[in-house]
Amino acid sequence: MNSRHWQLPPLELLLAFEAAARHLSFTKAAGELFLTQSAVSRQMQGLEESLGGKLFERRTRALLLTENGQLLYKVAQQALQDLQAATLKMRGAAALRTVTVTTTPGFASLWLIPRLNDYLQAHPGVDVRISASYEEINLERDGVDLAIRYGPDAEMAGQQAVFKESILPVCSPALAADPARPLREPSDLRAHVLLHAEDARYSWMEWNLWLHAHGLRDLKTAGALHFNQYDQLVQAAVNGQGIALGRLPLLQRLLKQKQLVTPFKKSVVSSRGYFLLRSRRAAGKTDVAGFEAWLLAEASSDAAKA
Numbered sequence: 001m002n003s004r005h006w007q008l009p010p011l012e013l014l015l016a017f018e019a020a021a022r023h024l025s026f027t028k029a030a031g032e033l034f035l036t037q038s039a040v041s042r043q044m045q046g047l048e049e050s051l052g053g054k055l056f057e058r059r060t061r062a063l064l065l066t067e068n069g070q071l072l073y074k075v076a077q078q079a080l081q082d083l084q085a086a087t088l089k090m091r092g093a094a095a096l097r098t099v100t101v102t103t104t105p106g107f108a109s110l111w112l113i114p115r116l117n118d119y120l121q122a123h124p125g126v127d128v129r130i131s132a133s134y135e136e137i138n139l140e141r142d143g144v145d146l147a148i149r150y151g152p153d154a155e156m157a158g159q160q161a162v163f164k165e166s167i168l169p170v171c172s173p174a175l176a177a178d179p180a181r182p183l184r185e186p187s188d189l190r191a192h193v194l195l196h197a198e199d200a201r202y203s204w205m206e207w208n209l210w211l212h213a214h215g216l217r218d219l220k221t222a223g224a225l226h227f228n229q230y231d232q233l234v235q236a237a238v239n240g241q242g243i244a245l246g247r248l249p250l251l252q253r254l255l256k257q258k259q260l261v262t263p264f265k266k267s268v269v270s271s272r273g274y275f276l277l278r279s280r281r282a283a284g285k286t287d288v289a290g291f292e293a294w295l296l297a298e299a300s301s302d303a304a305k306a
Helices: 011-023 026-033 037-051 067-095 105-122 186-191 208-213 230-238 252-256 286-305
Strands: 056-058 063-065 098-103 127-132 146-152 160-170 193-197 223-227 244-248 268-278
Touching: 011 026, 011 037, 011 067, 026 037, 063 067, 098 105, 098 286, 105 127, 105 146, 105 230, 105 252, 105 286, 146 286, 160 208, 160 286, 193 230, 193 244, 208 268, 223 230, 230 244, 244 252, 252 286, 268 286
Parallel strands: 098 127, 098 146, 193 223
Antiparallel strands: 056 063, 146 268, 160 244, 160 268
């Protein structure tokens, strides 16, 4: 069986020809293609030689297409337009397999990212893009599919709850086992450094809710460290630098891995939680719906273990 080969000029020559024919100028074509004028001129000479006929009439102050040039320009332009349309269509199809998620840095680093590999293995071909920021971006304006936001239950009424939150002290196993500063009851916190999150919206909550619930509202401690990001605060707790107020089930994995422990078992339910919002642009996107279902199933499993 005979092989069939396309007897066509190289694509780069056709691209250069289309640009030169469209502009009727080697200089303008060169600027568009990031080449020199002489390089485009040589390419057109080579193309004419390979086709066996003139494509351009080169005049002193003008460049015109010959009859053959006009024919090739029409065909080349249509072919390139078809190629571009097919390319954009395929890229558009690929874009439909993208799931874009915005959430807080703490939720991203402590809960979502450690689980993402399981999702990606179960959903090959899906491109998940995480935007971690405390700024509440506009989902429609910024082209984001989903948002996982942290806030008071009252403010998030009507939104899909990912999980409710409870809080209790957490620390490193070494700190919990320190015989010089035992942690047998909540009042023992006075001998320890407490780790605080600087959050303009919820700063009133840090430690106050839990301490007040245990009759320790005016407790004086050995010191305090302040952080502007919750994941940094948690890392300080893992490193044994103090005792953090842990948010559950956000820290469930670290507790399971024994990187953190809970010296006191009684937690306090907070008035906040994590909620899932979907943009209008994500409606009908199968991969977004699949990511939502996976996320909620993971959260439900974690909440049951908390």
